[in-house]
Amino acid sequence: MEAKTTTCPNCEKETFGNFCHHCGQKQGINRLTWGSVFGELQKRWFGFDNNFLRTVKDLTIKPHKVVEASIEGVRVRYIxxxxxxxxxxxxxxxxxxxxxxxxxxxxxxxxxxxxxxxxxxxxxxxxxxxxxxxxxxxxxxxxxxxxxxxxxxxxxxxxxxxxxxxxxxxxxxxxxxxxxxxxxxxxxxxxxxxxxxxxxxxxxxxxxxxxxxxxxxxxxxxxxxxxxxxxxxxxxxxxxxxxxxxxxxxxxxxxxxxxxxxx
Structure with a gap:
């Protein structure tokens, strides 16, 4: 089955998948909501994404698991x-x-x-x-x-x-x-x-x-x-x-x- 093609909202070229193959723009952008705006602010301006809150939470309730994950190489999950x-x-x-x-x-x-x-x-x-x-x-x-x-x-x-x-x-x-x-x-x-x-x-x-x-x-x-x-x-x-x-x-x-x- 052929992948569905879309027009990139950034470079206006035909592409398919979740990201444009020409400029890298994310496809399938949803309407603006307060949740999406807050998430974008977290990710782009504060640079935390969900890692900061997850790190704080897990260091509070299961700190040894955070240490284990970092030592074992699972470093994307936490700061x-x-x-x-x-x-x-x-x-x-x-x-x-x-x-x-x-x-x-x-x-x-x-x-x-x-x-x-x-x-x-x-x-x-x-x-x-x-x-x-x-x-x-x-x-x-x-x-x-x-x-x-x-x-x-x-x-x-x-x-x-x-x-x-x-x-x-x-x-x-x-x-x-x-x-x-x-x-x-x-x-x-x-x-x-x-x-x-x-x-x-x-x-x-x-x-x-x-x-x-x-x-x-x-x-x-x-x-x-x-x-x-x-x-x-x-x-x-x-x-x-x-x-x-x-x-x-x-x-x-x-x-x-x-x-x-x-x-």
Whole structure:
């Protein structure tokens, strides 16, 4: 049976099938509806199509399946792990900017809540560190990731996943909880409660532990316990790197750190 020919609405040449063989224009265009307009906006302007909503939904109800799909090569269904992580970071930064939240004040209120008595040198160090993090937030967040990936990879090395496959778990596992962080920043805007950062951190690593527990095969309780050790090992590796970097900077450029040393 011969395929039905149509006239392309774009190049006005005879063609058949779902797409024009001359210019690639999609054939069989339906009438405009609100649904078709919204779908086109999603696809062409926001570039998400249905992947963004599907990624958010599945990372909420079955995160281990998203990790498995990405590792197994089924990457069309979801936004990639690194892309999703940076997307969440970008939305987080935009919300902070939109709400006009002073992050320096946010960190100061948090520090005062948990450590009200600090020396002038410690206050200067905290202020400069907060400024550095605020000005380079996405870079700092990204550079912290390898340490947690390494910690979890070492603890779960016997499971047979390589470093990059473990990275998939971490980028999804730390990217998705930023949705909660966004909500907590809105709460902070109206309450000025510095404990919001502690809540965000706790939820982030609790969610990561859930993903670890569900993803790796074997006893789930043991996976959860090993996940705690993996995250702690990541923190230790990160702190060792920071201390080594500060020591090296202080040795090469002692004048840079002199104002933080008690007189």
């Amino acid at each position: 990639g792990p690194v892309g999703y992580y940076f997307l969440m970071l970008t939305i987080y930064v935009l919300i902070i900017s939109f709400l006009d939240i002073d992050m320096n004040q946010f960190y100061e209120s948090m520090n005062q809540s948990f450590n009200p008595e600090v020396s002038a040198e410690q206050q200067a160090l905290q202020k400069d560190w907060n400024n550095f993090v605020n000005n380079n937030f996405r870079i700092v967040a990204f550079l912290m990731m390898p340490f947690f990936i390494l910690g979890i990879w070492i603890v779960f090395k016997n499971k047979g996943y390589n470093f990059l496959e473990t990275a998939v778990l971490n980028f999804y596992g730390q990217g998705h909880p930023m949705l909660v962080s966004i909500v907590m920043m809105v709460v902070y805007k109206f309450t000025n409660d510095g404990a919001s950062l502690l809540t965000m951190t706790a939820i982030t690593y609790l969610y990561l532990l859930v993903v670890i527990t569900l993803f790796y095969k074997g006893n789930k309780l043991w996976n959860f316990i090993k996940g705690i050790f993996g995250i702690l090992l990541g923190f230790i590796l990160l702190m060792l790197f920071v201390f080594a970097a500060v020591y090296l900077i202080g040795w090469i450029f002692p004048e840079l750190l002199s104002k933080y040393v008690p007189q």
